[in-house]
Structure formats: structure tokens, C-alpha cells
Amino acid sequence: MRELLNGSFNGKVTVPGDKSITHRAVMFGTLSKGTTHVYQPLLSEDTLDTVNCMVKLGADIDITDEKITINSPGAESLTSPKELLYTGNSGTTTRLLMGLITGLNLNATIDGDDTIKKRPMDRVSIPLEMMNAKLKLNNERFTPVEIFESKLEGIEYDMPIASAQVKSAIIFASLHNKITTVIREQEKSRNHTELMLKAFGGNIEVDDTTITVNGGNTLTPVDVTVPGDISSAAFLMVLAAIIPDSKVTLKNILLNETRNGIIDVFTQIGADMTIENIDDSLEKRGNITITYKPNLKPFTISGDIIPKLIDEIPILAVLALFLDGESIVRDAEELRVKETDRIMAVTNELSKYGAEFEIYEDGFKVLPSKLKIQDIEFKSYHDHRIAMMLIVMGIKMNHDIKIDNVECINISYPNFIDDLKSLKGR
Ligand code: S3P
Numbered sequence: 001m002r003e004l005l006n007g008s009f010n011g012k013v014t015v016p017g018d019k020s021i022t023h024r025a026v027m028f029g030t031l032s033k034g035t036t037h038v039y040q041p042l043l044s045e046d047t048l049d050t051v052n053c054m055v056k057l058g059a060d061i062d063i064t065d066e067k068i069t070i071n072s073p074g075a076e077s078l079t080s081p082k083e084l085l086y087t088g089n090s091g092t093t094t095r096l097l098m099g100l101i102t103g104l105n106l107n108a109t110i111d112g113d114d115t116i117k118k119r120p121m122d123r124v125s126i127p128l129e130m131m132n133a134k135l136k137l138n139n140e141r142f143t144p145v146e147i148f149e150s151k152l153e154g155i156e157y158d159m160p161i162a163s164a165q166v167k168s169a170i171i172f173a174s175l176h177n178k179i180t181t182v183i184r185e186q187e188k189s190r191n192h193t194e195l196m197l198k199a200f201g202g203n204i205e206v207d208d209t210t211i212t213v214n215g216g217n218t219l220t221p222v223d224v225t226v227p228g229d230i231s232s233a234a235f236l237m238v239l240a241a242i243i244p245d246s247k248v249t250l251k252n253i254l255l256n257e258t259r260n261g262i263i264d265v266f267t268q269i270g271a272d273m274t275i276e277n278i279d280d281s282l283e284k285r286g287n288i289t290i291t292y293k294p295n296l297k298p299f300t301i302s303g304d305i306i307p308k309l310i311d312e313i314p315i316l317a318v319l320a321l322f323l324d325g326e327s328i329v330r331d332a333e334e335l336r337v338k339e340t341d342r343i344m345a346v347t348n349e350l351s352k353y354g355a356e357f358e359i360y361e362d363g364f365k366v367l368p369s370k371l372k373i374q375d376i377e378f379k380s381y382h383d384h385r386i387a388m389m390l391i392v393m394g395i396k397m398n399h400d401i402k403i404d405n406v407e408c409i410n411i412s413y414p415n416f417i418d419d420l421k422s423l424k425g426r
Contacts (some may be wrong), residue, residue, distance in 0.1 A: 001391070005398050008245035008292070009423040015233045017226035018248070019412050020192050020256045021283060023092050025224040026061070026068060027100060028200045030054040031175070033074025035157040036221040040252075041068045042075060042229060045411045046090040049112075051088050053097060053368075057106075075176050080106040084144075086114040089339065089382070091119055092165055094143065096193075098124045099169030101147045102133040103176050111144035115339055115382055121145055123161065124169045129282045130155045131173055131181070154179035154215070161334065162307040164189040165256075171213050175202060178216040187211040189307045190258045192283070196224070199282055202340040214386065227254040227285035231311040232413045234262050235388045236423070238315050240290035240398050241271050247291040248423060250278075255284040261301070261309030263288075265316060269296040297348045298325035302363075306332050314389040317346045320366035321355055324397065330364035339411075340381035349378050349390060353397060371397065378403045382412040391416070 007212065022042040026051065029036030043063065051061050057078045060071040072078075085101075085108050087093040094112055098121065101108045112115070122141045125307050129135065134148040157170060167183055173194050174181035188209055199222045203214040233250040240248035243357065255263070255278065266273045278286040298320065301309070305408040312363070313329055320327035335342040347357045347364055354372045358365040378394075380387035380403050387406050394401030409416050 001353065001394060001400050003423060004395050004420050005400065007424070009236075009239055009420070011423045012249040012251055013236060013252065013261065013419050013423060014207070014250060014251045015228040015236065015419065016413055016415065017042065017231040019046060020045070020092060020190060020229070021224070021226050021254070022047045023090075023096065024168070024192050024196050025226065026050050026215055027053055027072060027096060027172070028196055028219060029070030029221060030057060030059040030072050030078070031075045032072060032200055032221040034072070034221040036070045037223040038068040038070070039223065042412070043227050044414055045088055046093065049088040049090050050093045052144070053085045053087065053093060056083060056085060061361065067176075075104060078104055078106070081108050085110045087116060089113050089115050089408075091116065091339070094121065094327070095124045095165035096168050096172060098128065098135070098147065099172035102128050102131070102135070102150075102152070103173040103265070105152075107148055109144050110148050124164050125161065127157050127170050129157065130157065132249045133173065150307055152179055153178045154181045154184040154390050156182040159185045160187045161162055162187040163334070164191070164193070164424065166213070168193040168361040171197065171204070171211070174213040174215045175217050176215065182216065183211040185211075187304050187307055188258055190256070192256070194413070195282060204215040223394060224279065227283055228252045229412070230259055231252045234312040234315050235416070237266065237290045238319045238396065239392050240292060241266070241319060242292070244292050244294075247289065249287055249289040250382070251287050252285050253288050254288050257284075258308055261305045262312045262316070263370060264305060265299050265301065265309065266290070268299045269319075271296060271360065274290055275291060291385055296323050298323045298327040300328040301328035302328070306334075310334060311385060314342055314346050315353045315392060317339065317364070317366060318389055318393050318396070320351065321369060321371065326368065327366045330360065331362055335361040335363075339383040340386065342386065345379070345381045345383060345386045346389070351385065352376055352378060353393060353412045373397055373399045378423065380405045380408055384408045384413065388413065388416055391420075395420075
């Protein structure tokens with residue numbers, strides 16, 4: 001950490017591929033007969049767990065630094081895995097797999113690490129059971145989840161929460177069966193599954209917040225080039241915005257309108273931000289440059305914008321501490337059931353630097369605070385985004401911060417420290 005302290009960050013970085021898109025590309029590649037290439041994928045613990053699960057279903061997958069190649073016999077030839085489908089720390093793998101296995105009419109058991117075991121999975125089993133799926137959950141809510149083959153029926157489902165994982169599980173379950181499923185969202189969650197399914201030849205119609213899947217699909221392989229993950233880029237965007245004299249360009253970043261809430265926040269605070277080279281193929285992408293500027297304004301976020309930046313809220317709390325006034329986050333109760341309770345983790349850990357908050361069940365207000373350095377150990381709660389948030393905060397405080405379990409950044413951004421080092425001293 002020491003070499004990251006003192007002074008500005010300058011230069012260009014290609015952050016790793018988007019996590020949500022990499023998971024889905026590997027899954028859709030497995031459901032399509034033939035060869036799918038996934039270029040510039042995220043290779044991290046979470047996405048490798050998805051790869052391992054797809055191999056257990058019968059796909060042949062080869063990985064190099066710059067691509068994942070999936071050779072699959074196609075959905076109809078995939079078989080019930082003999083071993084446990086282990087999903088590690090990945091909520092996306094766990095929840096999407098529940099739908100995918102159900103849709104293939106296979107038998108399987110899914111389980112992950114200690115964090116996954118505590119996250120609610122009934123949000124997926126409830127709609128799947130409405131489709132006539134047969135599942136057994138630990139205490140009716142948690143992993144391990146056992147899935148038994150069944151004959152599915154179409155449903156009309158009004159989403160009680162904004163969750164792309166739940167929505168995607170229902171879409172996956174509907175795909176290979178001759179049924180029609182309608183999903184209605186109150187707030188639009190990330191739409192990568194819908195976009196990718198269309199590209200792979202699936203029969204899906206999207207009318208604003210209503211999604212109709214006409215099942216009985218045969219998918220065909222498509223090569224996917226994964227844009228950089230805006231949720232990873234967010235840490236470097238905030239760093240450049242709060243460290244004087246910094247100027248950082250993040251190349252080829254996902255700008256999908258269901259994911260770009262942080263761009264709205266940077267506009268709201270009056271940041272010096274430019275976005276160039278926009279390419280609109282499958283998923284919109286472009287280069288984002290952030291240049292340090294003093295006296296940025298505070299932000300207020302609530303309602304529809306929350307699903308568009310849900311994973312960025314921990315690092316936005318750090319940003320808020322260096323703005324001129326009080327920033328507010330509301331309607332973000334989903335943070336309580338992420339890799340850890342992120343409202344608790346953000347406020348507990350940042351308060352060790354003297355940060356003051358008003359805490360709500362669904363968010364927090366960041367109060368003007370007298371920040372100070374204390375030599376106590378910080379906790380990541382084995383949550384990659386909390387660990388990276390703390391690294392950025394430590395840099396801003398010029399503090400050689402000690403974080404327990406910091407290697408959990410490998411879940412989504414194994415090169416984080418190397419990318420930070422590459423921006424130093426130019
Ligand atoms: C994800 C959806 C979001 C997000 C998660 C990834 C996805 O969760 O927080 O990191 O890839 O579908 P929800 O589905 O719970 O909103």
C-alpha cells in the first residue's frame with residue numbers, strides 16, 4: 001500500500017471485463033450448440049466458479065488470458081451433474097443457475113461459501129415454484145439448494161424487488177420449455193440477460209418494463225466482446241475525483257443505461273468528466289476520463305437510479321466524504337443482503353476514520369466529518385467492494401491501511417493493486 005500514498009494518479013487503464021456480462025456469456029455459450037468465444041472476459045473467482053459449473057453440466061471450456069472458448073453439445077445434451085455445483089461467493093452464479101438448471105429439467109445441488117449460505121435464495125425459488133419447479137432449500141430460504149426435474153408452466157410475475165438475478169433466473173427457466181412467461185418490473189434492473197438472449201437467437205420481447213419470453217428456443221453461438229466493468233471502474237473514477245492533480249482515463253467501459261447511474265452522480269456533483277469513443281454494439285461502451293476538480297457538490301440518490309448503481313454505493317460513500325455538504329442515499333435496502341450488509345459495513349468501517357453518518361434501514365446520510373487516522377485494523381467482511389472501498393479511502397487519507405482478508409478483491413478485480421500502481425508517478 002505504501003507506494004500508493006502521496007501524490008496524484010494519472011494515465012489510462014483497461015479495467016477487467018464486466019462481471020455480469022461474463023457470467024451470462026459463459027452460460028449462454030453453454031446453452032448453445034457449437035463454439036462461443038468470449039473476448040476480454042473477467043477472469044476472477046466469481047466468473048471461474050460459473051465456468052466450473054458449466055463444465056460440470058457438459059460444456060468443454062478453454063481459458064486463455066484474453067478469451068474463454070466454450071464448446072457445448074447444446075442445451076438438450078447437457079446432463080445432471082454428479083457433483084455439487086459450487087458457486088463460491090457468487091450470488092449471480094447461484095441465482096442464475098437455479099433458473100438455468102430448472103429450465104433444463106435437470107437434477108442438481110447448488111451451494112457456495114459461508115457468505116452465500118447466508119444470502120436469501122427464496123426470492124428465486126418463489127417464482128420458480130410458481131412455474132411448478134421442484135426445489136428444496138435449507139430452511140426454505142438458503143443454500144444448499146436441491147433442484148429436481150419437473151414439468152414447467154408459464155407464469156406472469158410482478159417483480160417484488162428490482163433484481164436482475166431473479167429476473168434472469170426466471171428467463172433462464174422459461175427458455176427451453178414450450179411456455180410463455182411474462183415478467184413485469186417496477187424499476188428496471190440491469191438488462192444484460194435480455195440483450196444477450198436476443199443476440200443468441202432467443203425469442204424475447206421487451207416493452208419498457210414488461211418482458212415476454214416465448215420458450216422452446218434453440219440458441220446459436222455468438223461471439224461476445226465484454227466491455228470493461230463500470231462497477232470496477234467506479235473505484236478509479238472516485239480516486240481521480242478526490243486526489244488533487246489526478247487525471248484518469250478508463251478505457252472501453254460499459255455504459256448500458258441500466259448500469260450507468262454513477263455517470264449521473266458525477267454529473268450531479270459537477271465533476272470534470274468526459275465520455276468518448278462510444279460504441280453501441282450489443283452493449284454500449286466508451287472511454288471515461290475523470291480529472292480532479294475541487295469543491296464538488298454533494299449528491300442525493302433514491303428511487304429508480306438505485307438499481308443502476310447499487311454495487312457502486314460503497315465507493316460513492318467515500319466520494320461523499322470529500323464533497324461540499326451532505327450526501328444522501330435512500331431506497332437502497334437491497335444493500336443489506338449483498339455479499340455482506342453493506343450499509344453496516346460502509347458506515348462501521350468509514351467511521352473508524354471519523355466519518356459521521358445518519359443511518360437508515362434503506363441507506364444513509366453522510367454528514368460533514370472531521371476525518372482522522374487511527375491505527376486499527378479495518379474489516380472487509382470478505383466483501384470485495386468493501387475491501388476496494390477501504391483501499392481508496394486509505395490512499396486519500398495517506399494512511400498505510402491494514403484490511404483483514406483483503407485478498408477477497410480477487411472475487412471481481414484481481415489486478416486492482418497493479419492497476420493502481422500503473423497510475424502512480426507519471
Ligand atoms: C447482478 C445483479 C445485481 C448486482 C450483482 C450482479 C447480476 O444484484 O448487485 O452484483 O449480474 O445480475 P440483484 O439481482 O440482486 O439486483
